[in-house]
Amino acid sequence: MPLFRRNVRRKCGLLTGVVSERRGKWEIFWIAESTRYEPRQFSAASLTEVADQATTAALVKYMTGSYVPDAELQFAIYPWDYGRDAPMYDISGGPGEFRARDIQGSDREIAAESLEGLVVALSAEPSGSVAMLRWVRPFAALSPVETWRND
Numbered sequence: 001m002p003l004f005r006r007n008v009r010r011k012c013g014l015l016t017g018v019v020s021e022r023r024g025k026w027e028i029f030w031i032a033e034s035t036r037y038e039p040r041q042f043s044a045a046s047l048t049e050v051a052d053q054a055t056t057a058a059l060v061k062y063m064t065g066s067y068v069p070d071a072e073l074q075f076a077i078y079p080w081d082y083g084r085d086a087p088m089y090d091i092s093g094g095p096g097e098f099r100a101r102d103i104q105g106s107d108r109e110i111a112a113e114s115l116e117g118l119v120v121a122l123s124a125e126p127s128g129s130v131a132m133l134r135w136v137r138p139f140a141a142l143s144p145v146e147t148w149r150n151d
Helices: 047-066 115-123
Strands: 012-022 025-031 042-044 067-078 088-092 098-102 109-112 132-138
Touching (some): 025 047, 047 115, 109 115, 115 132
Antiparallel strands (some): 012 025, 025 042, 067 132, 098 109
8 A cells, every 4th residue: 555645546437539520530639537548639531430540549548457447438529519508419329320319308319320420410400510429438348348457
């Protein structure tokens, strides 16, 4: 047991990737309890590509043992400027069967085969062109439970 608490390594419980489209590319930056938990920023040609690469980068960090066992990876996806009091849609499912439901009161639901399809479907919803998407994924569901431990 360390004499002073400063030597105790805290683990992270939530890693958020903030994704937005800019000049034809999808960019991501990270928010965590400390920058040591954050993968590097990058961009990709498509929303699916940035989400896939970001998930891989986050899993690499997760498997170092820097996150608590029940940590979550969250993507906050802004296809356009988010409007004040605009809807927020929670994503569920996966490739071929994505769904997103408004969690701010209307409970409206959209569906598409891809993340890009969700963005198109969202744009057709009331206030959809100023809404955001949120995708919360437990790390344990993204990789075998045994791989997160690095004691």
